[in-house]
Amino acid sequence: MRRPLLLLLRIGLAAALAGSPALASPPRRVASLNVCADQLLLALAPERIASLSPLSRDPRLSFAAQDAARFPANSGRGEVMTVARPDLVLAGRYDGKARRDFMESQGIAVMLLEAWQSVEHGRSQIRALAGRLGVPERGEALIAEIDAALARSKAIAPAGRTILPLQVRGYTPGEASLVAELLRHMGLEPFQERLGLKAGGFVRLEQVVATPPDFLLLGSESARAVDQGSALLVHPALAGAVPPERRLVIRAPLLTCGGPSLVAAIDALAAEIRAKVR
Numbered sequence: 001m002r003r004p005l006l007l008l009l010r011i012g013l014a015a016a017l018a019g020s021p022a023l024a025s026p027p028r029r030v031a032s033l034n035v036c037a038d039q040l041l042l043a044l045a046p047e048r049i050a051s052l053s054p055l056s057r058d059p060r061l062s063f064a065a066q067d068a069a070r071f072p073a074n075s076g077r078g079e080v081m082t083v084a085r086p087d088l089v090l091a092g093r094y095d096g097k098a099r100r101d102f103m104e105s106q107g108i109a110v111m112l113l114e115a116w117q118s119v120e121h122g123r124s125q126i127r128a129l130a131g132r133l134g135v136p137e138r139g140e141a142l143i144a145e146i147d148a149a150l151a152r153s154k155a156i157a158p159a160g161r162t163i164l165p166l167q168v169r170g171y172t173p174g175e176a177s178l179v180a181e182l183l184r185h186m187g188l189e190p191f192q193e194r195l196g197l198k199a200g201g202f203v204r205l206e207q208v209v210a211t212p213p214d215f216l217l218l219g220s221e222s223a224r225a226v227d228q229g230s231a232l233l234v235h236p237a238l239a240g241a242v243p244p245e246r247r248l249v250i251r252a253p254l255l256t257c258g259g260p261s262l263v264a265a266i267d268a269l270a271a272e273i274r275a276k277v278r
Contacts, residue, residue: 163190
C-alpha cells in the first residue's frame, strides 16, 4: 500500500511545482507602470521590455532616463494594457490598486514591487523579480555590485557627525528609511529624531535654524528655487545655519528608487562625505 501512496504524493508534488511561478516559463513581454520598476527591468531583462512607464524618460526622476529612451513608453492606463496584453506588468503600490485589480480581472499578470525599506528588502526584491524573469544570475550580479559599493563606503565619516536629509517642501524621510540606513552605514547619525520626526515628515525652517545638524543631505535641485517647495532649500536663514560647505549634494534621481541607481548613489554620497565631512 505504501508504494502507490508514495507514487501519488510524488505526482501531486510534481504537479504543484510545475504550476509554481518560480518554475513557470518566464514572461517574454514585460511592461512597467512605475519609474522604479523601469530601472530594475532595464537592468535585469531589457530584451523582455514591452513598454516602460510614462516617467521613464524624465531625467529629473529617472536615473535610467537615457537608456529608457530606447524603448516604448506606455500611458500608464490599465485599459492600454488590456490591448497590449503583455505577459507581465510591474507596478508599485502607489500606481493604484483599482488599476491593478482591473488588469488582473482581465487575465493580465501583475507583480507588485514595493518601495525599498532597507538594503536587505531590496536584495529580496531583486531576487524575486530576477527569478520571475528567469534571470537569477543577473539579479545576483546586481546585488554583488550594491554590496561592493557598500563595502567600499563603510564607516568613512568621522564619528559623531549628524546629518538631516532634506527634500523639497521640507520633507525628511524617517530613520527607518533606506537613505537613513545608508547614512548610518557610512558613519553619519541621522538627525530626524532630534527634531521629533523619527518616522519622517515635514520640517519647519525655524526648527532647522534653531537646532541645526552638522550637515544636510540635499538633491541637486536645491541649488535654485523654482517654486515654493524648493524655496525653503535656498532660504538665507538655512544657508546661515548650514552653509554650503556643510551640505552634501547628489543628483536627486539617484535616491528616487532602490535598484541599479543605488550603486551610483552610494558612490556619489561617499565622494561628498570624503570631500566635506571633517
